[in-house]
Amino acid sequence: MTDDRTQHRIAVENLTLAYGTTRVLDxxxxxxxxxxxxxxxxxxxxxxxxxxxxxxxxxxxxxxxVLLDDVDIDRMSGKDLALQIGLLAQSPSAPxxxxxxELVRLGRYPHQTxxxxxxxxxxxxxxxxxxxxxxxxxxxxxxxxxxxxxLQRVWIALVLAQETDxxxxxxxxxxxxxxxxxxCLDLVKRLNREHGRTIVLVLHDLNLAARYADQLVFVREGRxxxxxxxxxxxxxxxxxxxxxxxxxxxxDPVHGSPVCIPASRKAMSSGVDEKVAEAV
Amino acid sequence: MTAIAARPARPGVARxxxxxxxxxxxxxxxxxxxxxxxxxxxxLEDVARVILGFGDKTQNLIVLQLRLPRVVAAILSGGAIAxxxxxxxxxxxxxxASPGVLGVVDGAALGVVIFLxxxxxxxxxxxxxxxxxxxxxxxxxxxxxxxxxxxxxxxxSSAVRLLLFGIAVAAVAKALTMIMMLVxxxxxxxxxxxxxxxxxxxxxxxxxxxxxxxLVPLLVITLLxxxxxxxxxxxxxxxxSVGLNLPVVRLFIFVLAAVLTAVGVAxxxxxxxxxxxxxxxxxxxxxxxxxxxxxxxxxxxxMMLLAADxxxxxxxxxxxxxxxxxxxxxxxxxxxxxxxxxxxxxx
Numbered sequence: 001m002t003d004d005r006t007q008h009r010i011a012v013e014n015l016t017l018a019y020g021t022t023r024v025l026d027x028x029x030x031x032x033x034x035x036x037x038x039x040x041x042x043x044x045x046x047x048x049x050x051x052x053x054x055x056x057x058x059x060x061x062x063x064x065x066v067l068l069d070d071v072d073i074d075r076m077s078g079k080d081l082a083l084q085i086g087l088l089a090q091s092p093s094a095p096x097x098x099x100x101x102e103l104v105r106l107g108r109y110p111h112q113t114x115x116x117x118x119x120x121x122x123x124x125x126x127x128x129x130x131x132x133x134x135x136x137x138x139x140x141x142x143x144x145x146x147x148x149x150x151l152q153r154v155w156i157a158l159v160l161a162q163e164t165d166x167x168x169x170x171x172x173x174x175x176x177x178x179x180x181x182x183x184c185l186d187l188v189k190r191l192n193r194e195h196g197r198t199i200v201l202v203l204h205d206l207n208l209a210a211r212y213a214d215q216l217v218f219v220r221e222g223r224x225x226x227x228x229x230x231x232x233x234x235x236x237x238x239x240x241x242x243x244x245x246x247x248x249x250x251x252d253p254v255h256g257s258p259v260c261i262p263a264s265r266k267a268m269s270s271g272v273d274e275k276v277a278e279a280v
Numbered sequence: 281m282t283a284i285a286a287r288p289a290r291p292g293v294a295r296x297x298x299x300x301x302x303x304x305x306x307x308x309x310x311x312x313x314x315x316x317x318x319x320x321x322x323x324l325e326d327v328a329r330v331i332l333g334f335g336d337k338t339q340n341l342i343v344l345q346l347r348l349p350r351v352v353a354a355i356l357s358g359g360a361i362a363x364x365x366x367x368x369x370x371x372x373x374x375x376x377a378s379p380g381v382l383g384v385v386d387g388a389a390l391g392v393v394i395f396l397x398x399x400x401x402x403x404x405x406x407x408x409x410x411x412x413x414x415x416x417x418x419x420x421x422x423x424x425x426x427x428x429x430x431x432x433x434x435x436x437s438s439a440v441r442l443l444l445f446g447i448a449v450a451a452v453a454k455a456l457t458m459i460m461m462l463v464x465x466x467x468x469x470x471x472x473x474x475x476x477x478x479x480x481x482x483x484x485x486x487x488x489x490x491x492x493x494x495l496v497p498l499l500v501i502t503l504l505x506x507x508x509x510x511x512x513x514x515x516x517x518x519x520x521s522v523g524l525n526l527p528v529v530r531l532f533i534f535v536l537a538a539v540l541t542a543v544g545v546a547x548x549x550x551x552x553x554x555x556x557x558x559x560x561x562x563x564x565x566x567x568x569x570x571x572x573x574x575x576x577x578x579x580x581x582x583m584m585l586l587a588a589d590x591x592x593x594x595x596x597x598x599x600x601x602x603x604x605x606x607x608x609x610x611x612x613x614x615x616x617x618x619x620x621x622x623x624x625x626x627x
Contacts, residue, residue, distance in 0.1 A: 058520050082523025089517035095373070098513065098568065109511050110523035117507060155518075162522060 009034040009166060009198045010055060014064035017047075017054055017222075024050045026222035027064065032215075037192050037199045039209040042219035043243055048202045049090060051219065052168050055200065056087040068166075082110035086164035090171050090202075092155050096144030100154050103143055104129055107161030129160035133187060149180035156187065167191065168200045173208065181205075185212050206243075210234050211257045218242045234258035296572050299565050303579050310586040314351040315343055318593055322347070345485075353483035353547065354585040354603070356491050358554055360544030361385075362581020363502060364537040365555030366562065366573055370509050371533040372442055376618055378556035379541035382446035383424040385550045386453035388542045391420020393460045393472050411490050414546035421542040424449050425534055477602035480548050480589050487547040494543045499578070502536060505529075506570040551588075551604040553611020554581050560618070 010032040017025040024047045032038050032055075040048040053059045055066055057073050066073045073081060086107075094103055107129065108122040130136040133153040143151060152172065159167055169188065173181040189212055192199050203209040209216055210230035218225040218233060225242045226233055239247045239260055246263040315327050322330075322339060329335045330343040361379060368377040379385050395416030399408050431445045461472050511524040512533075520526050545551065562576030588606040595601075 053517070056521055058517060078525050079523050082521065085521075087517070087521035089515060089521070091515075092518045093515040094518075095513055095568075102510075102568065106511050106514065106522055112507070114504075114507065158518075158522075 007034060008032060009069065010200075011067040011070075012051070012055065012064070013067065015051075015054060015061045015066060016063040017050060017059060017061040024222050025054065025061065028219075028223055029064075030217060030224055030227070032198065032200060034198055035192070035196045036214040037189065037201065037212055038215040038217060039201045039203050039213035040217045040219055041203055041206060041209045042225070046219045047222040048219045049170050052087065052170050052200060052202055056085050056168055057081055058087070079110050082162070082164075084164055085166040085168065086159040086162040087168040088155055088159045088170060088172060090174070094143060097142050099139065100135055100141050100143060100146070100157075101126065101130070101139040103154055104135075104157045104161050107158040107163075110162065125163055126161050129157040132160055132191075133157040148175055149177070149183070152176060152180070152184060153187075156184065160191070164197075166198045166200070170202045171204060172201065173203070173205070181208065188212070206234070206239070206260045207252075207257075210259065211252070211255055230258055234260060296566050296569070300572075300576070300579075303565075303576070303583070307579055307583050307586075310583050310590065311351055311355070314354065314586050314590055315347045317590060318342070318347060319598060349483050349485055349488055350480040350589060351586065352488050353480045353491070354589050355582040356488065356495055357480065357544045357548040357551060358558070358581040358583070358585030359578035360491075360495055360498070360540050360581075361551060361555045362558030362562075362577040362584075363499065363574055364540035364544065365581075366559035366577040367502065367509075367533050367537040367540070368555070369559050370570070370573075371512050371530055371537075373513065374443070375560055376443060376556070376615070378553070378559075379421075379537065379544075380450070380550075380552055380555055381443055381615075383428050383449035383453060384421040384538050384541045385545055385552070385555075386450040386457065387424025387427075388417035388421035388545050389476050389550050390453045390457045390460070391416040391418070391423070391542075392546070393457050393476075394420070396472060397460055411486075413487075414490060414494055414543050417546040418539050418542035420453075421538045421545075422535065424453055425538045429534070476550050477604045479600070479602035479604065480585065481593075481600050481603075483547050491543055491547060495540075498536065498540050498543065502540070502574055503571060505532065505536070506574055509533075509570045548585075549602065549604060551585060552608035553615065554584050554607050556618075557611055557614050558584055560614075 008031040012028055012030040012032075014027045014029055015025050016023065016027050028047070028051065030051070040051060042048050050059060054061055055073075057066070057076075057078075060074070068076070068081075068084060076084075104126050105122070108118075108125060111122060111125075112118065127136070130139060133156050135150065135154050135157055138146065138150060138154070143154060146154065152175075156169075156172065159169070167188075172188070173184050176184060185208060188199055188201065191197050201209075201212070203212075210233075213230050215227060216230045216233045217227040218238065220242050226238055234249050236247050236249055239245060239249075248261045248263065249258050250261065251257070252259045312324055312327060316322050316324055320342065322342060326335065326339055327343060330339050331348075335343065364384070365378040368379065368382060369375050392413060395413060399412075425446075427449050428442060428445045431449070432441045457472075457476065508524065508529050511519045511522050512526070512529065513519075514522070516526060541555065558581035559573070559577045561580050562573050565580075566572040566576040584607060585603060588610075589603040591606050592601040592603050
């Protein structure tokens, strides 16, 4: 990390993106810091997954740009981009009879060339990725035989094998129990701390977001509602504005990170009460 | 670390040489039987003698002009259709996909029937070279698959939509083919009907030559692009994030599969279900490696058509029943089996 490079690994600038006539991202601007964990949070349909895909150029905006080290990603080749940014989809899928190792090996695809389809370097990267995620012992297992937690680690291993400096994960802890959620996010944190990788995460759980984020970003209606450290963002007022819930913020006595305790949904609260009353 | 690199990565690879050897032996037996069996039995040593150039006149005629062409045609066509099926199953991520189901075979049939009808004169002779027949088949097949894609539109990534539109387009192509045959010159109807059922017995050497010349570059291209196939096993987002240019690769593979099918069916006709079954068996026997899968599909597809042709020759002699009827009779239940298994999978 030389000093002359900008502090921002990725800069999203005035990005507008629409599905048909529905505008999902609306002139969105977001700098993402090098070597930090950035967590995107926001209500369903706010555009955070779209933003993640736009950063990886799986979707292209109608206006604005995404810069990777000050280079417009539209000007980069698909292969270059795949060597620099890895992305784990929200619900990835692969044939059930595929073995764990075979799946992880696919992460080496951008590194392969016609002349050199598979090199010792590729094999080493696959071994490192499997070791790092603790799935080495599962290598010959078909992925259909894995538990949810194991499977998620295998998918993360695929992204690790890609050896990209930027890693985007779209709701990586969905469908995982609490132990596996923590295990998965601890792994991500370690990648960031030990290897200086730039991580962009979409997380639904605000408390997990606050605990693992260096930079927390609230997305609402295709725009950035707020960004800053978890301590700055986890305020009752902001959470009410962005998510529409009344909440109390306390400090986690163990980790010192802010914890949000939701009370009731703002707009619906009275209606819900009435319904409950009727039902009773 | 080198020890790690040297370790065989896929469990399926270890037994692949054995399976491949067994397949080649079976393939040779089928090929030789294909030459030996028929209305007159020709002993294998006589077959060898003819091939080496020492046969007598009758045997030369039977082996070189009647038996060998249909054996070679069965190998080339069965193989080509099977490889096309392999590519389609891979790129749609669906084991139910095949040239037949996606409308390519019926599209090619329509292309050929239009070609035969439009370019024949009153005396039943083509006014142009027969060498253009694969071209007509290719245009028909490509038009069909392009239509399937155009109709699926944005949902082209959904395999189920593709299959549904493929079946619809196939039905329309089949109906149009029927109309062409009914309103066309009567002497073409039998020929077209035989073609549509898929028969290897009327193929001659010049047609085989055309098929061969078209097939070799296509197979080379297939093996070269095979490297692109493994990431296509993933969902769209994952495939693209490991750097696969999915829209381009998918289009290329579809065109390649359509042209392979067209070459496969151009002279032999619409042989059903080989494109569905052979890739499936290849995966089961040879594992998930793409290069082995392609080679395995070709060999199994070739064997299936050889066996089908052998069967109709022995079982229905002296009547020549098109080999395609056998593959269809065996293939349709197989398709149903896959369909039912798929359902229980999803549910």
